[in-house]
Amino acid sequence: MMQSNLYREYSAYLKNKYGCKVYKLPINLDLTCPNRDGNVSTGGCTYCNEKGGSFENLPNSYTIKEQLEKNMALIRKKYKAEKFIAYFQNYSNTYMGIEEFKDVINQAITEDIVGISISTRPDCVSDEQIKFLSDIQEKMGIDITIELGLQTSNYKTLKKINRGHSLAEFIDACIRIKAYKLRICAHVILDLPWDDTDDTIETSKILSSLGVDEVKLHSLYIADKTKMAEEYINGKLNVLSKEDYINRVVLFLEYLNPNIVIQRLIGRAPREDSLLVNWNQSWWKIRDEIIESMIKAQTYQGAKFDYLGGSALRNIQFDK
Secondary structure, eight states: OOGGGTSOBHHHHHHHHHSSOEEEEEEOOSOOOTTTBSSSOBSOOTTOOTTTTOOSOOOTTSOHHHHHHHHHHHHHHHHOOOEEEEEEOSSOTTOSOHHHHHHHHHHTOOTTEEEEEEEEOTTSOOHHHHHHHHHHHHHHOOEEEEEEEEEOSOHHHHHHTTOSOOHHHHHHHHHHHHTTTOEEEEEEETTOTTOOHHHHHHHHHHHHHTTOOEEEEEOOOEETTSHHHHHHHTTOOOOOOHHHHHHHHHHHHHHSOTTSEEEESSOOOOGGGEEESGGGSOHHHHHHHHHHHHHHHTOOTTTTOOOSSSGGGTTOOOOO
16 A cells, blocks of 8 residues: 555645645744633643744744745755745634734735644634634635644543643534634644543544544653643653554544545654653654554555444335
């Protein structure tokens, strides 16, 4: 089996859609999160450090245009990319008033920007923001993707990691965003210690049933100076093995709608600011092990995608 037949890869999706190499450019805004400032909770998610989940961004002292220009120049030279996606990455990028939100989005609409991705929380997206983004997509011809942090469908685990929302808020956000025909990318951590393989399957099923367009998979990394780091140091956190993570990725993909694009199979994090990152191995080596595992098992994304559309009625003959 070729890699392209195993799962729907993001880079191939972008090249097929835009006809050239497309690269995401991170944008760093001076923001916080409602889960940090007391609006929802304080302290943030137990795994999130002061950088808010980003580590490759330029300083937010640069304007949005300056950040895009500097990153474009670097990426054009290094990766030969021709078109770009402006990626509002750190913290909750919809956590602002509607006029400020309109301003920052408009600043990102520059030459060679074909898409805008906005990373945020499912409880932090208003109908007014969604309507504005829909108008931008229609009038400017720029594809809009809202990246929602879910992490897991297990509401008990969501409480454990202090997400400050449950599964219901994620479902609500997806329904409202989909009503305006915007794309959705869900962020998922597959090896949270309180989840089991049933949670892996259920998360995959829920994302498929909600019509999510893209998924970004992460392994759990322990960032320094976080609540989770304290738990890890004090022996109160049982970290899963690399093999467990690989098995969960394969299982997750098997139940996932094959039309959903996979932005990545495993994330990255700076080792100098972390206690544990990807079991001290390179992310690309683990990605290759995931692919090898799928080839060995002769499986692929969507191999078990047979549970929607009234599946209990299939292959059943009723008397007339």
